[in-house]
Amino acid sequence: MNASSAAATVRQEGEQVENRGEYDPSNPTFRLENSPFYLMAHADFKYHEDMDKVLHKHGVSKPIYRVMTVLREQQPASIGAIAEAALTKRSTISRIIDRMVEQGLVSTEPNPEDNRITEVTLTPAGQQTLRKLTPIVGRQFSRAMVGISNRDIAHLLRTLKKISDNLSKLPIE
Amino acid sequence: MNASSAAATVRQEGEQVENRGEYDPSNPTFRLENSPFYLMAHADFKYHEDMDKVLHKHGVSKPIYRVMTVLREQQPASIGAIAEAALTKRSTISRIIDRMVEQGLVSTEPNPEDNRITEVTLTPAGQQTLRKLTPIVGRQFSRAMVGISNRDIAHLLRTLKKISDNLSKLPIE
DNA sequence: ACTAGCCGAATACATGTGTATTTGCACTGA
């Protein structure tokens, strides 16, 4: 009987709690290089590390690029909505938007139905900048995915979504 | 002929460059929710968001926990080695170590063979704290991985490592 | 109509991080 099957316990709904073995950070044999979250951070770090250098040449910082990415999907968007999508605090987004307004990348106007809400929109210059940046980002993405099939990417997405779901739903403790 | 096969081009060594379709951030139909890197950031964010709250009750911040995780694997370790493993600048690690020394979590001493190098070691109190934290982190990990098989985790690790490798090796542009 | 409570955004303050520089040590070659 191996360690994996020894600790597998049948729960309600037939759900299995697997022994995570070397993946479990509370296991003494655990190694960082086998940690999904460490590897995510690592991949993400490398991805942005390179890209930032290029983006900066175009006057665009990482947080600004993040905001532009969000705006490309939903426009106009409120400060709060941007903050949520960009995984950043509202106060921070508020100031990033200030800078973007100064740079002429976005414009803001109060929501006519609720004056508390600030709606943010990409200006033509902002859209222009975004279009210029898009192929650069595309190349970086291709570079990252060399040798990885679309099937693998789909699998990766499914797993990552599942993890996010799990962490959103269940309470901690 | 579908879009995927249309753009697949045979390169040297038989390497294929796939059409990434909806995964490609430079594609007009691209959506953030289909972006591997966005989902990595999202999962990582959620994972640490919850954990930080708990760790703070034990007087341990996220960067401090990161350093402790690195030290668990390699001890003693130099400032530079810790910085590299923790994906953080040396100057930042230097100051984090200062705080950890104040808290009695680690001790430092110059490397006897090279006095420029500062070797960092967990104190008994630091090891004690780490042991106390380990099961908490383990629970958070289990929570994140509910419904995900060890096979899927292995697949995730392979893909993430491949991505990191790609980004480390090839030059940008 | 008014007030209390809520909510979104903006701001004051404290803190943490990165960049650039400095300090101190080790190695090399004259």
Added chain:
DNA sequence: TCAGTGCAAATACACATGTATTCGGCTAGT
């Protein structure tokens, strides 16, 4: 031996972020 070079760590400074608070507008209950 000593100057020059290179490297690790520490520090000065500038800047960005988060927390807590404030400001202003919306909404419901009286």
